[in-house]
Amino acid sequence: MLTHTVRRVGLSVAVVAALTSVAACGGSDDGGKGGAEKENRGSSVVKVDPIAALVAVQKKTGQAHSARVEGDTTMGSVMSMKQTGVMDWSDGITGTMKITYTAGTMADTLKQAGGSGTMEARYFKNGYAADMGEALARQTGGKRWINYSYDDLAKVAGASGEVMKDQMQNSTPEQGVKSLLASGDVKKVGQEDVRGVSATHYSGTVDVADLTAKTSNLDADEVAALKKQLADAGVTTETIDIWVDKNDLLVKKTERGEMKTGELDSTVFYSDYGTKVSVERPPAAETVDFAEMLKQQQGATAGAAS
Template identity: 30%
Template structure:
């Protein structure tokens, strides 16, 4: 093969690292023709009601666009099922055009990262790399967190609940997003203060939200500016988060197309796949 194991893995892992971030952003909603929420709801009550809806999510389909630390500008589309855990994503790092689009699949406790014809030229005709999620972590340079596995097992809607910790939450107005009438809310969330407020939550809720918070504190983000567009069924149709990380700005918008519908993800053909464990074993023997 033309590339070393570590070089190739890092090259494709960049896409998975973005996937981890994208999967950890937003909530979901897609009720066509839904009207405004009850006028009696305060901004805090409306956001809290939408946050509660996240527990009902079993699957989702969404688009993403924005800027993430290190990767720069990104666009993509993904579908994800919570139980059984499965995910399919196609995304492009706009500022790294030479890499081309990347496809990521998570199925049967394995992550597959593919780069099409470009990747095939670098891997003796193979266009996919397989990462066994249960076997990752021995090599610190190829940890589950870096490859996207660190956040893949949580409901991505959890991050939207951060907005319940805003002390300056306000209603911006009524807007139509992707054909759906929504109410726009905005606020800032100091992450340390929000983490402390979780002590009053039940154990399951607290653990899920703390896990979601960890990815942002590790990035060096102290505070998030958040926007949420809620439809008439109390679901979040669109979600935006902005913050300053140690390695660059975060500004990501998620637009949700549907949710709680069947999601089917299949593994790539074995003939087109290189197993990371076998690659590393071969490199060590070499």
């Protein structure tokens, strides 16, 4: 039977892998609010209506279907991680991602369980799989992969789980552009260099709860529960910045906001649009199902209470 630590790690990995995919396809960076303010101090914000330009960017990026992604995400004291891989959004989200935990309590938990600090995640239309390496294999008879379905995660996390499920199945790089269009205060900052590419910088601030409620398929009760979860976490607004090249393709996206555990700061770079993405499911003999892990934990808890 799996230990409580490994089961707890399994849930931590679920969150890490899910957030990594959403960040990669829905975006973020260090050039968020602070970057925009710095640019504004150096020169006045360009007074140009950016709506038409962003509509073109949304369409062009959405039609590209795939890209190579690289990013960094920090969620206060909970987690810091780096991710690199490829994503395809032509029919749901599929792809592979290498995730390295660099700091935070979640990273400590994973490492204490025997993990190396680096994990591979493979994303499919209805779920994803995470390679936990030898730390998991030693307790599962050689099964090093945990398989997660979005339906199972939604049941565990409530309203926020339903949002995660929706985002994991439908988020694409163009979603960051849609968020800016919905913010109501989007502005064109100016031209900047992004890894040697001349790009146009746009910035805006969104109300996280209201935007999520509008763009997800939650009912009234789920929206109310989500807003309470976000309020309890101290999440209110986020500043979103995007950088677009001359071909109307997203090359960089950042998000920045505040949580009770500290600052949310995410940055993602996009390149090689149209790259081929091929994802294979891990061998069944090397895979343990997350739902089964939860059943074992519930059984162990019930046994201890009786």
